[in-house]
Structures are given as structure tokens and as C-alpha cells.
Amino acid sequence: MADKKRYERPVINKHYSGLMNKFGSRPTTAPKTEIDGVPVNDLVKQFGSPLYVFSEKQIRNNQRNALRIFKTRYPKVQFAWSYKTNYLNAICNIFHQEGSWAEVVSEFEYDKARKLGIKGEHIIFNGPDKSREALLKAIKEKAKIHIDHFDELYDIIELTQETNLKAQVAIRVNLDVGVYPKWDRFGFNYENGEATQALKRIMMNKNLQLIGLHTHIGTYMMTAEAYRIAASKLASLARFLKDEYDTIVNYIDMGGGFASHNTLIGQYLPAEEVVPSMEQFAEAIASGLYELNFKVDEMPTLILETGRALIDDTGYIISTVLANKRLSTGRRALVIDAGVNLLFTGFWYKHSINPAQDSGVNIEDTTIFGPLCMNIDVIRETINFPSLKKGDRVVIDYTGAYNNTQWMQFINMRPNVVMVMEDSTVELIRKSENLDYMLNREILPDKLK
Numbered sequence: 001m002a003d004k005k006r007y008e009r010p011v012i013n014k015h016y017s018g019l020m021n022k023f024g025s026r027p028t029t030a031p032k033t034e035i036d037g038v039p040v041n042d043l044v045k046q047f048g049s050p051l052y053v054f055s056e057k058q059i060r061n062n063q064r065n066a067l068r069i070f071k072t073r074y075p076k077v078q079f080a081w082s083y084k085t086n087y088l089n090a091i092c093n094i095f096h097q098e099g100s101w102a103e104v105v106s107e108f109e110y111d112k113a114r115k116l117g118i119k120g121e122h123i124i125f126n127g128p129d130k131s132r133e134a135l136l137k138a139i140k141e142k143a144k145i146h147i148d149h150f151d152e153l154y155d156i157i158e159l160t161q162e163t164n165l166k167a168q169v170a171i172r173v174n175l176d177v178g179v180y181p182k183w184d185r186f187g188f189n190y191e192n193g194e195a196t197q198a199l200k201r202i203m204m205n206k207n208l209q210l211i212g213l214h215t216h217i218g219t220y221m222m223t224a225e226a227y228r229i230a231a232s233k234l235a236s237l238a239r240f241l242k243d244e245y246d247t248i249v250n251y252i253d254m255g256g257g258f259a260s261h262n263t264l265i266g267q268y269l270p271a272e273e274v275v276p277s278m279e280q281f282a283e284a285i286a287s288g289l290y291e292l293n294f295k296v297d298e299m300p301t302l303i304l305e306t307g308r309a310l311i312d313d314t315g316y317i318i319s320t321v322l323a324n325k326r327l328s329t330g331r332r333a334l335v336i337d338a339g340v341n342l343l344f345t346g347f348w349y350k351h352s353i354n355p356a357q358d359s360g361v362n363i364e365d366t367t368i369f370g371p372l373c374m375n376i377d378v379i380r381e382t383i384n385f386p387s388l389k390k391g392d393r394v395v396i397d398y399t400g401a402y403n404n405t406q407w408m409q410f411i412n413m414r415p416n417v418v419m420v421m422e423d424s425t426v427e428l429i430r431k432s433e434n435l436d437y438m439l440n441r442e443i444l445p446d447k448l449k
């Protein structure tokens, strides 16, 4: 027998005059009832709501696709997984199984990569905050240390003198690529000669082995041309090293920053239509690097620290409707059980949100709020959405990047994270937090008992 049709109560809609955009006012809100073939309802039944869900298949596809795209344009390519984008062990290990190294920006991330069995020489140690202890560990373990500033350079010089060890180093370079504001707070500046100064000092020091050049020009970059300019500028530094010191760098690391397919708040067209494709980014980088007139076997390896473009579209949040409301303006509002504590990227992305069940045709402009008792907990300011009931579910798309590292334990605890595996089984990859977990860290002084 056919499924019973869903009852929709009659509603009177206020009509608004004014401009529609060229797509009309009814976006697609087709129900998303499963993730990689696993029903959303089953996931919630087993693991609760809200729930983070990752797709193993999509992660592997993204990484393989990106590697293929770059390798067909440039012969030597090495990816290094950007831990800060998502450092859940299960996620990191998929990237490592696919051949990626680790790119870390703190001692904590460094130690996490080491615990996952990544050798020092396969760790790229970036970031402005490296303690002397962390540097010493990295030197001993032959990690690739990307120097951010002169004070760090001096620390490394002292440490190598004290221990008589050699450090494997590169410098981070910031450069003008025509995108503003410039990210000039990290690394040494190219245009004012600071980067060349740093290279000269490194080359003078017998304990420092210069192995690469690095830049990370920004994040969610919407122009591929910026990468061509950056690659070309790093290529000119590599030429300088060859001409002046007869040194050929092993690699040029172009960092991360490729825009993912999430649409920014305020962006008119969907991201898919406005951001460059991976092919365009690859084309731009390769043409910048080919300005090097080195022999084939002298061409440096291209390292990429791509984060969001590899992981954003592999993650989802399933959330449950807590309440329906009418705001004082008459606008419809929904309160769901996932807030900005779990969806930090909701502050700058218009995440696509779909009901997880057939939800009728009564589409209305809606604001979606999270469950937190604070005014800024808004998941979507405005979305044309069908009417949902308490207990209905929604799926928030493309939540894979930064949300599991920038999430907040605020008011509520962090929920379960699961992964739908390639064989369609579902694995718990991070357990929800509970009161014991929280209280474990707290100390109540005797005087206050």
C-alpha cells in the first residue's frame, strides 16, 4: 500500500512585493533522507541528534581527484593534510592512507600526527607559535620546520648550536597576489626583501639545511590567478637560491586556501558557479612553477596543504526540529538542536539545509535558530523552507571543514561523530561528551566545598 500522504495544516501566507532574484523564490529543498545510502532516521536512532556524519567514500574521492588533477599538470606532487581543518584521527588517517603527509601548526597537532605514526620527516611544521621544546623535538625528528619570523629563526639557530644537530627548514613567505587584505602577518615578506634576508641568513648557517619555500596566501580564495602570481614569486626565490648559492630547493609548498563549494553569506550565486575549479587552481600553480627554467630532475616537488576544498563536502550535521515559532514580524522560525557551537562556519557560510523527510510544498521564508540561549545562535538568517514539525529532521550540508576543530563546548556538550564507511557500515569516530568528561577536568578547591 502507498505511504500515507503527509498532512499539512493550512496556512495563510503573507505576500511580499519586491524583487525576486532571477531564480525565482523557490529554491530546491528536496528531502535528503539518507547519507551515502544510510537512512538519516537510522543514524539518529543509533547515535542520537545532533550528529556529525562523514563520508569515507567522498573523502577518498576528493583526495584522489585532487591528486590526479595536479599530477596531470605537474610531475611531482605531495599533499600534506591540514590538521587544523579537521584533526579527528579517523579523518587524518584516511588522508594518510591516501599518501598525504601531515601539516600542523602547533605542538599539539604535531604530537597528534606523531601518535598516528607519521614520521617527523613527513610532518610540515607551520605556524607562528612553536615553543623551544617543540622546535627541539621537530629538529631531532627531522620534521620540516617552516620558519615564520626572525625570533623563531634565532631560536632554531641557538638550538642547533647547543645540540650540534642540523635542522631541516623552509621559510614561509607572504606576498602580494592582488587579493586584499594581504595575509602579511605570517612569514617573511617577499616584496620588501625580508624573505631574501631570511634566506641569506639561513644559507650562512651550516646547521640549517634549507629544503623548501612555503606560502599560504589565504583561505577560500576565489581567484586562481592569485596562485599563479604566488607560484611565480616563489619560483623567483628558488632561482635566486640557485644563482647565488647553487642550492636547489626540494619543494615549493603552496599552502591551502582553495575555495570549497559552500556559498558565502552575501554571495549572490551558488559557490559552484563562482569559485574556480580544482583544475583552474592546478593550472595556475603549474604555470607559475614552470617559470623555473630548471632541468627536469631539478624541478621542486609541489606540496599542497589543501584543507577545506578536500573535506567540506564530506561532512554533514543531522539536526532535529525543537520548535516552530512566529517572530514578531510574522516571519516563520525554526529552532533546531544544532547551533553555532557545532556549526562555527555558519557565521560565514550559507550552508545548504534540507529536510530529512518529505515535508510538503508549503515553502516560506524562514529563519533557522540553534538551541543556545543567546541571540547570535542563527544557523540561517533566511531560507525558503517547507514547514516542519517538532521532531522532524534536517541535514546541514558541507560541514566537514573547521567545525570539528573550532566547535565550542558551550551550554551543550559535543555530540557523536560517525563515519559512513565505503562498505556502508557506520563507525563511531568520536564519542559524545558527557558530564563526567567535563567534570574530569575541573577541580573544586576544598575551601569551596
Ligand SMILES: Cc1ncc(COP(=O)(O)O)c(C=O)c1O
Pocket (backbone or CB within 6 Å): 082, 085, 103, 126, 127, 216, 218, 219, 220, 255, 256, 257, 258, 305, 306, 307, 308, 309, 401
Ligand atoms: C598554513 C596553512 N596551510 C593550510 C591551511 C588550510 O587552508 P584551507 O582550509 O583554506 O585549504 C591553512 C588554513 O588557514 C593554513 O594556515
